[in-house]
Structures are given as C-alpha cells and as structure tokens.
Amino acid sequence: AAAGNAAAGQAASAACAACHGADGNSMAPTFPRLAGQVPEYIQKQLHNFKTHDRNDPDAGIMFGMAAPLDEAAIANLAAYFASQAPTKNPMPADAALVAKGKNIYNGGVAERNIPACAACHGPAGKGLAPLFPRLAGQHGMYVTNQLKYFKAGQRANDPAMMMRGVAKNMTDEEMQAVAAYLQSL
Ligand code: HEM
Ligand code: HEM
Known part of the structure; x- marks a missing residue:
C-alpha cells in the first residue's frame, strides 16, 4: 500500500x-x-x-x-x-480490572492457550506495522465488542485467523480486563 x-x-x-x-x-x-x-x-x-x-x-x-x-x-x-498524536483516554478504568488485564496483555493465559497480546501488538500497545494495530488508549467498550465479534466469527477479516484464534478461548471477564488495561494506556 x-x-x-x-x-x-x-x-x-x-x-x-x-x-x-x-x-x-x-x-x-x-x-x-x-x-x-x-x-x-x-x-x-x-x-x-x-x-x-x-x-x-x-x-x-x-x-x-x-x-x-x-x-x-x-x-x-x-x-x-x-x-495525529493520540491523547490519553479520558474515561476512567477500574483499577482491579486494569491489573488483571495487564497480566493477560503481557503474559497471556497459558493454561487456556491465550497468547500474550504484546507479542503482536507491541509491549506498549502501540502496534507493529504493517499488520498489527495500535490498541493503546482505545475505548474499552470498542475493544470488548471487537473481541466478542472475533470469538463469534462475526469479524472474520483478521489475517490467518490470528484474532479468532486468540479470542476463542477468552471469557467475557478476560475481555473486559484487557480492554480496561488498554483504555488506561
Ligand atoms: C486486531 C486485541 C493478541 C494479531 C485486534 C483488535 C483487537 C485485538 C481489539 C482489533 C483492533 C481494532 O479494531 O482497532 C488483542 C488482544 C490480544 C491480542 C486483547 C491478547 C489477548 C494478538 C496476537 C496476534 C494478534 C497474539 C498475533 C498472533 C492481530 C491482528 C489484528 C488484530 C493481525 C488485525 C486484524 C485485521 O486486520 O482486521 N487485536 N489481540 N493479536 N490482532 Fe490482536
Ligand atoms: C470504524 C475510518 C467516518 C463510525 C472505522 C475504522 C476506520 C474508520 C479506519 C476501523 C478502525 C479500527 O479498526 O480500529 C473512517 C474514515 C471516515 C469515517 C476515514 C471518513 C471518511 C465515520 C463516520 C462514522 C463512523 C462518519 C459515524 C457515522 C465508525 C464505527 C466504526 C468505525 C461505528 C466501528 C465499525 C465496526 O466495529 O465494524 N472507521 N471512518 N466512521 N467507524 Fe469510521
């Protein structure tokens, strides 16, 4: 492109x-x-x-x-x-959820084959060109919705089914936690 x-x-x-x-x-x-x-x-x-x-x-x-x-x-x-310079997301994020989400983002959940998000989206969530989008500061509600859509197969434009593979084993609570963490970055 x-x-x-x-x-x-x-x-x-x-x-x-x-x-x-x-x-x-x-x-x-x-x-x-x-x-x-x-x-x-x-x-x-x-x-x-x-x-x-x-x-x-x-x-x-x-x-x-x-x-x-x-x-x-x-x-x-x-x-x-x-x-354009991203500003800090003004919406408050729940501190307990943020802490849980940070662990998932950086380490995944090994026992259920959820990989670390940081491996593809970068250690600070700034994305890795050309394939992997920035997630830092993104709205938590938007992130949670997209993860649900990937899990349900309703969003199927991810290359090599990468995100469908990631989201399929995630619970709603794990999605909300990682979304809260990303919103707080
Ligand atoms: C896209 C979250 C792990 C590869 C996305 C999007 C979200 C997301 C919310 C959509 C972004 C948007 O619509 O702006 C996460 C979370 C992860 C994770 C929370 C960890 C639990 C990974 C991993 C990979 C990956 C490990 C690589 C194997 C991608 C790719 C896209 C994407 C390629 C772009 C899909 C497209 O082109 O439409 N991710 N991700 N992600 N993610 Fe992840
Ligand atoms: C999603 C660009 C106008 C509402 C997106 C995305 C891009 C984009 C790149 C995907 C973001 C991501 O994956 O992280 C644009 C451009 C516009 C435009 C370049 C002007 C030409 C609008 C307008 C609205 C709107 C006027 C509201 C009426 C949305 C919504 C989504 C979205 C709701 C999420 C869609 C989904 O979840 O599938 N837009 N947009 N956009 N945009 Fe726009």
Missing part, C-alpha cells in the same frame, strides 16, 4: 470528524480512536469495509463511508489519522 499525503487527508477527514474526532481522538466509546493508528492497518480496514469483508454487527455504518473512497483518498486519510 502506497503512503498517502496527510495534508490532503486532513481536508477529506471532515467527513469522519463527527464520529472519530477531528484529530482521530474520538470521545464516544463506540467510535474507535484512529489517532496514531498504524497507517497500513487503517488502509486495510477501509478496503475491508468497501468489500464488506469486515462485516461485524457495527460495520454497516462504515460501508457507506468507505464506498466512495478511491485508493488515493484511502491512503491520504490513513496518513492523516496515523500522523
């Missing part, structure tokens, strides 16, 4: 601001934060919304947004949001 032009992306991003925030630091927990996201990952998701390969229960709102975007627009929007 070619690198885009962030200035051109900023002009086009007015169409996204109502939900994702002008700088990608969305406030509402159902709209994912895009600031500082891995640009190749943003491009991939926009392609997946265009083709409906990402068709989890909340994806429909993005089908219409992605439909008119051509390759240049996708690359420019990705470059813009990726270049």
Whole structure:
C-alpha cells in the first residue's frame, strides 16, 4: 500500500470528524480512536469495509463511508489519522480490572492457550506495522465488542485467523480486563 499525503487527508477527514474526532481522538466509546493508528492497518480496514469483508454487527455504518473512497483518498486519510498524536483516554478504568488485564496483555493465559497480546501488538500497545494495530488508549467498550465479534466469527477479516484464534478461548471477564488495561494506556 502506497503512503498517502496527510495534508490532503486532513481536508477529506471532515467527513469522519463527527464520529472519530477531528484529530482521530474520538470521545464516544463506540467510535474507535484512529489517532496514531498504524497507517497500513487503517488502509486495510477501509478496503475491508468497501468489500464488506469486515462485516461485524457495527460495520454497516462504515460501508457507506468507505464506498466512495478511491485508493488515493484511502491512503491520504490513513496518513492523516496515523500522523495525529493520540491523547490519553479520558474515561476512567477500574483499577482491579486494569491489573488483571495487564497480566493477560503481557503474559497471556497459558493454561487456556491465550497468547500474550504484546507479542503482536507491541509491549506498549502501540502496534507493529504493517499488520498489527495500535490498541493503546482505545475505548474499552470498542475493544470488548471487537473481541466478542472475533470469538463469534462475526469479524472474520483478521489475517490467518490470528484474532479468532486468540479470542476463542477468552471469557467475557478476560475481555473486559484487557480492554480496561488498554483504555488506561
Ligand atoms: C470504524 C475510518 C467516518 C463510525 C472505522 C475504522 C476506520 C474508520 C479506519 C476501523 C478502525 C479500527 O479498526 O480500529 C473512517 C474514515 C471516515 C469515517 C476515514 C471518513 C471518511 C465515520 C463516520 C462514522 C463512523 C462518519 C459515524 C457515522 C465508525 C464505527 C466504526 C468505525 C461505528 C466501528 C465499525 C465496526 O466495529 O465494524 N472507521 N471512518 N466512521 N467507524 Fe469510521
Ligand atoms: C486486531 C486485541 C493478541 C494479531 C485486534 C483488535 C483487537 C485485538 C481489539 C482489533 C483492533 C481494532 O479494531 O482497532 C488483542 C488482544 C490480544 C491480542 C486483547 C491478547 C489477548 C494478538 C496476537 C496476534 C494478534 C497474539 C498475533 C498472533 C492481530 C491482528 C489484528 C488484530 C493481525 C488485525 C486484524 C485485521 O486486520 O482486521 N487485536 N489481540 N493479536 N490482532 Fe490482536
């Protein structure tokens, strides 16, 4: 995927601001934060919304947004949001859940074959280009929802079924814990 032009992306991003925030630091927990996201990952998701390969229960709102975007627009929007500085998530996270989630994030749960998230998403949750998205500061509710969708097979756009394999053995409580930890980063 070619690198885009962030200035051109900023002009086009007015169409996204109502939900994702002008700088990608969305406030509402159902709209994912895009600031500082891995640009190749943003491009991939926009392609997946265009083709409906990402068709989890909340994806429909993005089908219409992605439909008119051509390759240049996708690359420019990705470059813009990726270049924005992520702010700390203002929503409070439960301290006990955060502590439990930190253990899962860094060490997984060996007895049930849940791998450490840090192996793919990076030790500080900042993502690893080009495949692995940033999770640090993401809304806990959004993260929990996506993990449930991966587990149920409703989100099936993960390469090599990586996230479906990770989420399939996770309990709701483990999902909420790791989501609380990520929101607190
Ligand atoms: C998800 C980009 C406009 C609502 C996403 C994702 C991207 C994106 C890259 C995936 C994020 C991730 O996987 O972490 C954009 C761009 C827009 C735009 C570039 C403008 C062209 C909007 C608008 C709304 C919206 C206007 C609200 C009306 C959502 C929702 C999701 C999402 C609800 C989660 C979808 C799901 O869970 O499948 N958007 N967006 N977006 N966006 Fe947008
Ligand atoms: C995507 C969480 C472990 C590879 C995601 C997403 C979440 C997540 C919430 C969606 C991000 C978004 O929509 O913005 C976690 C958690 C993990 C974990 C909590 C540990 C329990 C792993 C591991 C791998 C991995 C070990 C590699 C083997 C990926 C990939 C994607 C992804 C490739 C992108 C999927 C796509 O392109 O749509 N992860 N992850 N994750 N994760 Fe993980």
